[in-house]
Amino acid sequence: xxxxxxxxxxxxxxVSISACKTTEPAPDxxxxxxxxxxxxxxxxxxAVDPRDYTSNRAAENFDNPESLLSKRVIxxxxxxxxxxxxxxxxxxxxxxxxxxxxxxxxxxxxxxxERGTREYNxxxxxxxxxxxxxxxxxxxxxxxxxxxxSYGEERPVCRVSDDSCWSQNRxxxxxxxxx
Amino acid sequence: MTMTKTMQKIIYTLLFLLVSQLAHAKLEIxxxxxxxxxxxxxxxxxxxxxxxxRPTTGVAEVVSSDxxxxxxxxxxxxxxxxxxxxxxxxxRYGTWRLLKVDYIVIGHVKDAPGGxxxxxxxxxxxxxTQEALLSQVxxxxxGDLRFGAHRVAxxxxxxxxxxxxxxxxxIAYISSTGVGNDQNYQLFVADADxxxxxxxxxxxxxxxxxxxxxxxxxxxxVSFEKGNSAIYVQNVATGQRELVSSSKGINGAPAYSPxxxxxxxxxxxxxxxEIYIRDLTTGQKRQLTQHxxxxxxxxxxxxxxxxxxTSDRGGKPQIYRVAASGGKPSxxxxxxxxxxxxxxxxxxxxxxxxxGRGNEYRIAVLDTDTGRVRILTPGVLDxxxxxxPNGSMILYATREGPRGVLSAVSVDGNVRQRLIxxxxxxxxxxxxxxxx
Numbered sequence: 001x002x003x004x005x006x007x008x009x010x011x012x013x014x015v016s017i018s019a020c021k022t023t024e025p026a027p028d029x030x031x032x033x034x035x036x037x038x039x040x041x042x043x044x045x046x047a048v049d050p051r052d053y054t055s056n057r058a059a060e061n062f063d064n065p066e067s068l069l070s071k072r073v074i075x076x077x078x079x080x081x082x083x084x085x086x087x088x089x090x091x092x093x094x095x096x097x098x099x100x101x102x103x104x105x106x107x108x109x110x111x112x113x114e115r116g117t118r119e120y121n122x123x124x125x126x127x128x129x130x131x132x133x134x135x136x137x138x139x140x141x142x143x144x145x146x147x148x149x150s151y152g153e154e155r156p157v158c159r160v161s162d163d164s165c166w167s168q169n170r171x172x173x174x175x176x177x178x179x
Numbered sequence: 180m181t182m183t184k185t186m187q188k189i190i191y192t193l194l195f196l197l198v199s200q201l202a203h204a205k206l207e208i209x210x211x212x213x214x215x216x217x218x219x220x221x222x223x224x225x226x227x228x229x230x231x232x233r234p235t236t237g238v239a240e241v242v243s244s245d246x247x248x249x250x251x252x253x254x255x256x257x258x259x260x261x262x263x264x265x266x267x268x269x270x271r272y273g274t275w276r277l278l279k280v281d282y283i284v285i286g287h288v289k290d291a292p293g294g295x296x297x298x299x300x301x302x303x304x305x306x307x308t309q310e311a312l313l314s315q316v317x318x319x320x321x322g323d324l325r326f327g328a329h330r331v332a333x334x335x336x337x338x339x340x341x342x343x344x345x346x347x348x349x350i351a352y353i354s355s356t357g358v359g360n361d362q363n364y365q366l367f368v369a370d371a372d373x374x375x376x377x378x379x380x381x382x383x384x385x386x387x388x389x390x391x392x393x394x395x396x397x398x399x400x401v402s403f404e405k406g407n408s409a410i411y412v413q414n415v416a417t418g419q420r421e422l423v424s425s426s427k428g429i430n431g432a433p434a435y436s437p438x439x440x441x442x443x444x445x446x447x448x449x450x451x452x453e454i455y456i457r458d459l460t461t462g463q464k465r466q467l468t469q470h471x472x473x474x475x476x477x478x479x480x481x482x483x484x485x486x487x488x489t490s491d492r493g494g495k496p497q498i499y500r501v502a503a504s505g506g507k508p509s510x511x512x513x514x515x516x517x518x519x520x521x522x523x524x525x526x527x528x529x530x531x532x533x534x535g536r537g538n539e540y541r542i543a544v545l546d547t548d549t550g551r552v553r554i555l556t557p558g559v560l561d562x563x564x565x566x567x568p569n570g571s572m573i574l575y576a577t578r579e580g581p582r583g584v585l586s587a588v589s590v591d592g593n594v595r596q597r598l599i600x601x602x603x604x605x606x607x608x609x610x611x612x613x614x615x
Binding site for chain 1: 385387388403406407408428429431432445447450451452473475476489491495496517519520533535538540559560562563578581606607
């Protein structure tokens with residue numbers, strides 16, 4: 001009887017899975033925050049310095065294209081996990097924010113391009129995530145504020161098999177789960 | 180009792196729904212590169228002597244297409260069969276010699292004694308010696324006529340090639356459909372000829388790395404449904420499943436040992452991926468490798484004594500091996516920049532792997548006796564090799580434009596065939612063991 005129920009349940013699940021594609025939105029990794037502060041307050045308050053990563057208003061810079069806090073993707077060379085020098089300033093800005101905001105929580109999502117095997121690429125994505133985590137920690141972020149998840153080559157942002165596309169996929173996304 | 184009957188009805192209805200939902204997901208097969216020395220054979224349509232109405236797809240048709248897919252046979256088209264003998268006595272050998280057919284399969288299907296299914300009664304005859312090479316009865320349940328036909332093809336293949344057939348086995352693979360927020364991943368199990376695809380599990384998050392248990396009952400796989408990678412073991416028939424590993428970091432690359440006692444995995448709980456072995460009886464796990472590099476993609480030797488794995492401890496990914504009981508790993512692959520994801524042949528003499536050079540990834544086979552590496556596929560993004568349980572073919576994932584497809588190549592590289600899912604991206608194939 002018990003087994004019959006299990007089989008039934010499995011079938012119901014299988015049918016519903018095959019019958020309907022999910023409409024649930026995927027977790028938001030691009031972090032498009034719509035700030036709902038009253039418009040009046042924004043217009044009256046002085047704009048925050050884009051280089052302000054540490055004050056209690058620094059979070060406003062996440063949506064300011066002038067600020068390094070608005071840049072939350074780090075790109076990597078093929079089969080490499082060293083953070084290139086041009087991205088050091090971005091990582092430093094986030095390190096300053098995270099270490100000065102104790103409630104901030106960040107997930108470093110590591111990704112690889114499609115070349116090579118999927119499981120090895122999971123390792124590579126993690127290694128990239130760890131490289132960014134290491135820099136954030138060295139600059140004062142606490143271990144409990146940081147988390148690394150590797151998606152390997154499973155979540156490409158670009159699906160063409162060429163260099164320009166691959167370079168966009170070899171990345172770490174800095175995702176704030178709490179600010 | 181009535182409850183059970185009602186439930187049975189519901190199950191059948193759901194099964195029907197499931198099958199009709201999945202009918203579009205059938206794999207099509209196409210030979211890309213064949214073999215000029217294929218054996219000419221005629222599988223004569225079998226006389227239907229059972230009480231039930233004759234099914235639309237005949238046994239002979241299934242046997243013919245199995246043999247054709249192997250690349251080693253050249254079956255005669257049904258329309259070219261000028262004669263259709265039903266027993267050995269009525270074979271006119273001269274006619275078949277004129278048609279340049281070397282072997283004939285004749286037979287009939289009748290109700291099995293006791294009313295439990297069908298008997299496929301058949302003979303394999305050599306046209307030149309006029310000798311019956313095989314004379315057998317294969318008994319199957321009422322719903323298993325295709326399976327019975329695959330077993331007939333297995334027996335013919337074994338008789339004429341000396342190698343056990345692998346037509347009555349199954350394949351598992353991952354299919355991905357949709358883009359962006361509509362992306363959906365499914366783990367499928369299908370017959371080796373692509374028929375009867377059944378979704379085992381589905382998720383909006385990535386699925387990868389299916390691995391069969393040696394009895395063919397369970398599949399271990401990786402799912403991101405909880406946000407991070409986790410390893411599950413699921414019973415294919417009942418759908419019942421168990422979460423095996425969801426520690427911090429990567430939980431990847433599950434691989435059953437051929438003796439069924441262990442599950443090897445790649446876990447990065449220590450900070451970087453290492454190979455661990457879980458004892459399936461006690462649930463205890465132990466760490467097998469210890470190195471700051473990426474150690475992943477474990478694959479067992481047929482005797483369950485060795486674990487092969489991918490490691491970039493030398494700078495680039497290469498295949499290493501270590502005793503399953505522990506010890507110092509030694510490097511196995513010496514040629515090339517990138518060798519990963521080993522699959523070991525059932526006799527242990529060959530290692531199939533993804534072999535990378537520049538931007539091109541191909542399936543290559545390393546002969547463990549001679550150390551020679553042979554590239555079998557044209558690339559350019561070929562990966563996930565999986566040996567057939569008879570060692571004759573290697574199933575792998577490749578690309579056609581942006582789309583993932585599955586292909587199979589003979590171990591000598593002479594015969595290649597493509598299996599296409601009519602919808603979606605297909606990848607991560609795993610060929611089942613022989614299911615008795």
